[in-house]
Amino acid sequence: MDPAAIEQLLEQAHATHRGIFIVGPGKLSLIEDRLPETAFTKEGIVTASLGNCRCSSDNKAIQQFTRHARIPRNAERVALGHETVQLVLHAPPASGLRPGDVVAITPGHSSTKVDPVSFEPSPEGVLAALGYSYTHLGGLRTFNVVPIKSIKIVRDQGFGALFNIVRDLPPWASLNTLAHAEPFACCYGALKNTFVLEADGEFTYGLPPRCRLAYLGGTSRMAMINLGIVSALPESEQPMAVAITGSPAKLKILERTELITQLRRRGVRVELLDRAAPDLLEKLRKIGPFEVVFTNYPSQEIYDQAVAIIARGGNINNYAGAVDPDIGYNMKIARATRTPTLRDEARARLAFLHHPLSPTDFRRRHGPQPGGLLLLAGFAAAPDRLRGYLEALPAGQRVACAEPGLAASLRAQFPALDFTADADGRVDDAVIAEGGAAARDAYAVLEPRLQRGAAVTFADGESSIFIRSRRAHYDTRHQICGPEVPWTMTNTSEPQSEDMAIQVAKPVDLDWLVAGIAGLYHAVEMIGDVAEREPFGSFFTLVQLPELPYVRVAAADFRAKARELGGAGEAGRAAKALLEAAPELEKNGGRWSRRVEELLYAGYGVAYPLG
Numbered sequence: 001m002d003p004a005a006i007e008q009l010l011e012q013a014h015a016t017h018r019g020i021f022i023v024g025p026g027k028l029s030l031i032e033d034r035l036p037e038t039a040f041t042k043e044g045i046v047t048a049s050l051g052n053c054r055c056s057s058d059n060k061a062i063q064q065f066t067r068h069a070r071i072p073r074n075a076e077r078v079a080l081g082h083e084t085v086q087l088v089l090h091a092p093p094a095s096g097l098r099p100g101d102v103v104a105i106t107p108g109h110s111s112t113k114v115d116p117v118s119f120e121p122s123p124e125g126v127l128a129a130l131g132y133s134y135t136h137l138g139g140l141r142t143f144n145v146v147p148i149k150s151i152k153i154v155r156d157q158g159f160g161a162l163f164n165i166v167r168d169l170p171p172w173a174s175l176n177t178l179a180h181a182e183p184f185a186c187c188y189g190a191l192k193n194t195f196v197l198e199a200d201g202e203f204t205y206g207l208p209p210r211c212r213l214a215y216l217g218g219t220s221r222m223a224m225i226n227l228g229i230v231s232a233l234p235e236s237e238q239p240m241a242v243a244i245t246g247s248p249a250k251l252k253i254l255e256r257t258e259l260i261t262q263l264r265r266r267g268v269r270v271e272l273l274d275r276a277a278p279d280l281l282e283k284l285r286k287i288g289p290f291e292v293v294f295t296n297y298p299s300q301e302i303y304d305q306a307v308a309i310i311a312r313g314g315n316i317n318n319y320a321g322a323v324d325p326d327i328g329y330n331m332k333i334a335r336a337t338r339t340p341t342l343r344d345e346a347r348a349r350l351a352f353l354h355h356p357l358s359p360t361d362f363r364r365r366h367g368p369q370p371g372g373l374l375l376l377a378g379f380a381a382a383p384d385r386l387r388g389y390l391e392a393l394p395a396g397q398r399v400a401c402a403e404p405g406l407a408a409s410l411r412a413q414f415p416a417l418d419f420t421a422d423a424d425g426r427v428d429d430a431v432i433a434e435g436g437a438a439a440r441d442a443y444a445v446l447e448p449r450l451q452r453g454a455a456v457t458f459a460d461g462e463s464s465i466f467i468r469s470r471r472a473h474y475d476t477r478h479q480i481c482g483p484e485v486p487w488t489m490t491n492t493s494e495p496q497s498e499d500m501a502i503q504v505a506k507p508v509d510l511d512w513l514v515a516g517i518a519g520l521y522h523a524v525e526m527i528g529d530v531a532e533r534e535p536f537g538s539f540f541t542l543v544q545l546p547e548l549p550y551v552r553v554a555a556a557d558f559r560a561k562a563r564e565l566g567g568a569g570e571a572g573r574a575a576k577a578l579l580e581a582a583p584e585l586e587k588n589g590g591r592w593s594r595r596v597e598e599l600l601y602a603g604y605g606v607a608y609p610l611g
């Protein structure tokens with residue numbers, strides 16, 4: 001972009017400008033604000049937002065406000081928007097950025113609870129993230145500042161590069177397609193995180209080739225992006241069958257998409273199923289069982305469907321984490337096979353536990369978490385068994401017993417083990433003995449204490465437990481381990497830089513998904529309407545063309561809105577922009593594209609930033 005234009009934007013960034021903030025539960029507001037002057041020193045990176053896509057997860061944050069896992073408890077307002085593409089205006093050389101760089105920002109900034117200003121660890125803190133945790137950074141602010149120290153913090157937290165710089169963009173790629181780098185990475189990461197535990201104990205990652213795959217609540221935008229990635233896999237790795245459940249109206253739209261047509265043409269069986277059909281489960285079972293199931297809508301009904309159709313050893317992706325803390329997955333655990341000796345039992349059971357290599361690494365390893373706390377529960381009536389487990393533990397292992405007083409009596413007998421942990425502290429590994437209701441209740445008490453990536457195994461099995469979706473999605477990301485366990489569970493919600501970089505470097509065209517747009521000043525209306533009606537597709541905010549109204553992407557709608565706006569003042573600029581772009585939509589069948597963006601910018605009288 002022309003350096004003079006960047007200088008001009010930087011000048012404007014010093015002044016008051018507008019942004020969209022969550023200001024209370026269910027409350028969004030377009031507010032005037034300015035950046036602190038420290039933003040323009042060697043401590044800050046200043047950016048202009050070019051565009052932002054609306055995400056359903058925004059809605060959960062809007063509803064919950066300070067009860068959300070990523071929003072500070074004491075926040076008065078937070079800047080909204082994490083699916084964003086931005087233009088760098090000011091960057092100290094140490095940042096590795098240059099003014100004029102177009103960037104997609106990695107949204108996950110900490111995988112452990114921190115104070116989002118100092119980034120110091122804090123039990124009362126948040127999982128700091130773009131669009132949830134800050135006042136001066138969000139996709140729906142005109143101008144933003146990112147402290148330069150965040151680059152190192154995000155890398156240290158395992159998310160990779162904070163800024164994914166756009167270079168060598170194909171000429172067709174649009175701002176919208178770049179803003180989709182974030183949801184692309186969510187879906188790409190979700191597929192990468194999927195794993196199957198083979199009979200020999202090895203993990204195989206990614207979608208199993210020729211599997212059966214189900215998207216429940218699958219007319220959602222994220223399911224479409226996910227399926228778009230799946231459809232780009234080599235044919236030998238594509239699923240043999242895909243089932244998508246949704247409302248008849250949206251399934252009808254889906255039926256006509258190029259995505260579904262192409263998959264079918266390649267021999268993939270694609271079944272689109274009415275989510276309200278009384279015989280839905282029966283139909284799903286006829287296609288399945290499914291090796292991989294994505295739950296794209298958070299409800300008890302969807303979670304129950306997932307459990308009913310998953311293949312043994314399959315993977316349920318708890319993709320749509322729940323707002324309701326009391327809904328989740330019922331898991332039926334089979335009876336454990338007896339081993340010849342207690343020593344064998346303990347060794348095998350401890351080896352069943354498995355963890356990710358780091359909080360942000362999809363690869364896994366067997367055994368208790370190094371340096372972690374292992375909890376033994378339900379051993380009070382079986383002292384020999386308990387001793388068997390303690391004997392199997394490596395020297396220095398931190399260990400606690402759920403039953404009060406039990407650990408104290410063992411300290412002298414096992415001096416090599418570390419019994420000093422707070423018996424109510426956070427747990428990395430747990431072995432729960434006893435089955436039935438006792439095991440179920442022990443798990444229910446334990447779940448809130450699990451660390452992120454924790455592992456739990458049931459020494460006797462034969463129990464039914466309830467895994468809370470909200471906790472597992474945002475907080476614990478734990479696994480239930482052992483051969484008695486019917487399925488594994490994954491989640492994603494903090495996309496990594498390396499996955500965003502794929503979309504930035506070689507974008508998948510996601511313009512076909514755009515159903516509606518708005519300028520910044522009309523985005524609150526758009527977000528509210530989409531939350532209420534849940535229409536099909538993506539909804540994109542053009543931050544630099546703030547007066548553009550909320551409008552459906554269709555030539556007739558562009559023209560009708562232009563007529564409503566009339567020809568005077570700022571509204572006149574917006575009307576002119578819509579009229580410039582309408583013929584292109586007419587020509588291309590109402591499809592969003594870079595050309596449409598260029599025409600809107602030209603009509604509005606603003607330089608197109610990817611030019």
Ligand SMILES: NC(=O)c1ccc[n+]([C@@H]2O[C@H](COP(=O)([O-])OP(=O)(O)OC[C@H]3O[C@@H](n4cnc5c(N)ncnc54)[C@H](OP(=O)(O)O)[C@@H]3O)[C@@H](O)[C@H]2O)c1
Nearest residue numbers: 056057186217219220221222246247250297319320492493
């Ligand atoms: N894990 C992650 O990293 C991640 C990332 C982004 C988003 N998410 C989550 O993924 C979910 C989907 O997000 P999105 O942006 O793709 O959503 P979206 O496009 O707004 O779609 C929501 C879908 O829910 C369906 N739906 C509505 N009511 C339903 C019900 N009672 N039962 C079943 N389905 C129902 C609707 O389909 P029909 O009208 O056809 O039924 C609609 O298509 C959200 O919960 C979001 O927070 C997760």
